[in-house]
Amino acid sequence: MAEDWTMHPRYYTREHEWVTVHGELATIGITKFAAEQLGDVVFVELPEKGKSFTRGDDMAVVESVKAASDVYAPVSGEVVDVNGELEGAPERVNEAPDADGWFCVLKIADADELKTLMDEEAYTKFCADEAS
Amino acid sequence: MTMNSTGRPTAPTDIAAAAGAPETVSGSRGLLQHEPLIFETDRWGKTGVDLPAPRGREDRLGGLARKSAVDLPGLSEPQAVRHYVRLSQRNYAIDLGLFPLGSCTMKHNPRLNERMARLPGFADIHPMQPQSTVQGALGLIDELAGWLKTLTGMPAVAMSPKAGAHGELCGMLAIRKALEVRGELETRRRVLVPASAHGTNPATAIQCGFTVDEIGAGKDGLVDMEALRVKLEETDDIAGIMLTNPNTCGLFERDIREIADLIHEAGGYFYCDGANFNAIMGRVRPGDLGIDAMHINLHKTFSTPHGGGGPGSGPTVLSDALAAFAPVPFVSQEEDGGFMLVEEDRREAAHSFGRMVAFHGQMGMFVRALSYMLSHGADGLKQAGEDAVLNANYVQARLKEVMSPAFDGFCMHEALFSDDFLGDNGIETVDIAKGLLDEGYHPMTMYFPLVVHGAMLLEPTETESRAELDRFCDALADVARRAKAGDETLKGAPYLAPLRRLDETRAARKPVLKWSPPARESVAAE
Numbered sequence: 001m002a003e004d005w006t007m008h009p010r011y012y013t014r015e016h017e018w019v020t021v022h023g024e025l026a027t028i029g030i031t032k033f034a035a036e037q038l039g040d041v042v043f044v045e046l047p048e049k050g051k052s053f054t055r056g057d058d059m060a061v062v063e064s065v066k067a068a069s070d071v072y073a074p075v076s077g078e079v080v081d082v083n084g085e086l087e088g089a090p091e092r093v094n095e096a097p098d099a100d101g102w103f104c105v106l107k108i109a110d111a112d113e114l115k116t117l118m119d120e121e122a123y124t125k126f127c128a129d130e131a132s
Numbered sequence: 133m134t135m136n137s138t139g140r141p142t143a144p145t146d147i148a149a150a151a152g153a154p155e156t157v158s159g160s161r162g163l164l165q166h167e168p169l170i171f172e173t174d175r176w177g178k179t180g181v182d183l184p185a186p187r188g189r190e191d192r193l194g195g196l197a198r199k200s201a202v203d204l205p206g207l208s209e210p211q212a213v214r215h216y217v218r219l220s221q222r223n224y225a226i227d228l229g230l231f232p233l234g235s236c237t238m239k240h241n242p243r244l245n246e247r248m249a250r251l252p253g254f255a256d257i258h259p260m261q262p263q264s265t266v267q268g269a270l271g272l273i274d275e276l277a278g279w280l281k282t283l284t285g286m287p288a289v290a291m292s293p294k295a296g297a298h299g300e301l302c303g304m305l306a307i308r309k310a311l312e313v314r315g316e317l318e319t320r321r322r323v324l325v326p327a328s329a330h331g332t333n334p335a336t337a338i339q340c341g342f343t344v345d346e347i348g349a350g351k352d353g354l355v356d357m358e359a360l361r362v363k364l365e366e367t368d369d370i371a372g373i374m375l376t377n378p379n380t381c382g383l384f385e386r387d388i389r390e391i392a393d394l395i396h397e398a399g400g401y402f403y404c405d406g407a408n409f410n411a412i413m414g415r416v417r418p419g420d421l422g423i424d425a426m427h428i429n430l431h432k433t434f435s436t437p438h439g440g441g442g443p444g445s446g447p448t449v450l451s452d453a454l455a456a457f458a459p460v461p462f463v464s465q466e467e468d469g470g471f472m473l474v475e476e477d478r479r480e481a482a483h484s485f486g487r488m489v490a491f492h493g494q495m496g497m498f499v500r501a502l503s504y505m506l507s508h509g510a511d512g513l514k515q516a517g518e519d520a521v522l523n524a525n526y527v528q529a530r531l532k533e534v535m536s537p538a539f540d541g542f543c544m545h546e547a548l549f550s551d552d553f554l555g556d557n558g559i560e561t562v563d564i565a566k567g568l569l570d571e572g573y574h575p576m577t578m579y580f581p582l583v584v585h586g587a588m589l590l591e592p593t594e595t596e597s598r599a600e601l602d603r604f605c606d607a608l609a610d611v612a613r614r615a616k617a618g619d620e621t622l623k624g625a626p627y628l629a630p631l632r633r634l635d636e637t638r639a640a641r642k643p644v645l646k647w648s649p650p651a652r653e654s655v656a657a658e
Binding site (some may be wrong): 040043063065066068090091119127 | 331579580636637640641
């Protein structure tokens with residue numbers, strides 16, 4: 001994976017996931033807000049490489065001491081890479097949700113779907129609205 | 133001091149040292165005895181009983197006789213008894229005090245039930261005895277089934293499921309079979325589950341091969357009817373819905389009749405999770421609500437022991453639409469008044485989805501549950517449900533000045549609070565639960581249901597007197613007040629439990645599921 005992938009444009013979903021787009025690929029993870037809400041993450045179930053998802057499908061599971069949550073496919077696409085390190089070290093999700101705690105990389109099937117996602121400003125406002 | 137990964141002490145509290153008591157040689161602190169794991173006793177290579185070596189017996193093992201030691205500690209009877217009694221003294225149970233675990237209905241287990249279950253005619257029989265010799269036991273199953281059908285207004289009940297989730301499986305397998313008979317099993321794949329459901333509901337649906345779609349909760353904690361309607365319009369593959377009523381927010385789903393109609397119009401079946409039946413027992417008949425299948429937790433609503441003391445028992449009532457698919461065996465009364473177990477080979481069982489257990493279910497729990505019903509009578513059961521709801525509302529009313537009720541208005545059998553009242557002061561729900569341990573109570577259910585932030589769910593049941601509820605509420609209100617004021621000492625709670633804050637995170641991330649022998653060399657050297 002390119003070293004500077006975190007510098008590419010980043011989008012957010014209402015389910016508190018982030019999507020960083022680099023070319024036709026999208027790296028996906030959960031936001032710092034989501035990681036804090038979950039508390040200590042103890043288990044991550046990742047999708048299989050080569051599997052395709054439609055936007056909104058259950059793609060992965062993240063389990064913390066408080067709750068188990070589904071991670072949804074923020075865009076449609078095929079899984080081309082997964083962060084296998086999370087299986088042995090789920091704490092990466094708490095330590096660096098924006099970087100080392102990434103979940104998987106999808107090959108984007110329909111770039112138009114990105115338009116439905118929020119940018120950072122909109123997401124910050126969304127979180128503030130949800131908290132109030 | 134040993135710390136967990138969040139920096140909280142895990143070591144046993146030494147209250148005696150804090151009070152200025154000297155150290156002891158034994159490690160015990162007065163009558164709070166130090167107790168190692170049974171594998172960590174010094175009984176390796178020893179035996180607790182002294183039997184003469186067998187003489188004149190031919191070895192028929194063909195060289196397969198064990199040559200090495202079995203690697204189990206050899207305890208004498210008093211050592212074994214003391215080990216378990218010492219451990220039991222560290223336990224908390226309904227027989228020790230109020231047990232407010234939400235959605236668990238931890239009510240008193242009457243001693244009359246125990247006495248009835250120990251009658252030799254129930255306790256000393258075997259499932260493989262000829263049926264003619266156990267007519268009383270079969271009659272009891274039939275009578276209990278009759279009570280369950282009357283209380284729920286349903287025409288049939290499967291008695292064999294052995295727990296709540298097993299009952300869910302029974303109901304969903306009946307639905308699956310019904311769809312199969314209709315020739316629609318391949319096309320009806322989707323089961324709807326509300327966001328506040330018990331985790332077992334989606335798990336059961338998946339286990340039966342369905343996919344699960346979540347239906348959100350509205351601001352009032354009830355099923356979002358608009359979301360349900362939209363979902364039903366958008367889809368044409370609904371197998372059914374799994375709904376708990378009252379739900380895990382402690383609220384009665386008042387649109388339940390409409391939900392049933394919508395699901396039936398869409399061609400699906402209605403599974404109701406009966407975990408919270410205690411709240412409506414004797415007042416509401418699920419059969420009148422359009423429900424097709426519902427399990428009943430005898431170990432909750434009907435006072436049989438659970439929470440370590442089980443086993444559970446989850447009879448599942450079925451509507452006319454599903455009755456034909458009930459699992460075998462079931463008890464049937466013959467024309468001559470005798471009872472028999474109907475098995476696969478009988479015509480009545482032609483459409484049964486099959487068998488869930490080897491025999492007929494939890495006989496001991498059936499005796500206890502029927503004992504509870506007969507000792508209460510129909511009016512007494514109704515009152516038990518009403519008192520449970522009254523007690524929950526009393527708790528909610530007493531605590532709402534300090535804590536934040538998750539929803540407005542009255543609750544049913546359990547009171548639900550969010551962590552709103554804590555603001556951002558750093559104290560969390562878990563700290564309140566641990567603080568409650570120091571007050572001598574088992575904590576409430578926490579962080580469930582997921583639809584409420586930092587949820588605290590309290591179900592006192594009808595067991596508690598007003599005086600006991602007051603003592604409990606005084607204790608919880610005080611902990612909550614301290615939490616609200618940002619009292620950092622709560623972060624270190626519990627101070628007075630046998631162990632302090634366990635490292636739940638590390639236990640989940642790096643579970644050690646197998647005991648490994650300590651310093652085996654010293655054992656080998658003996």
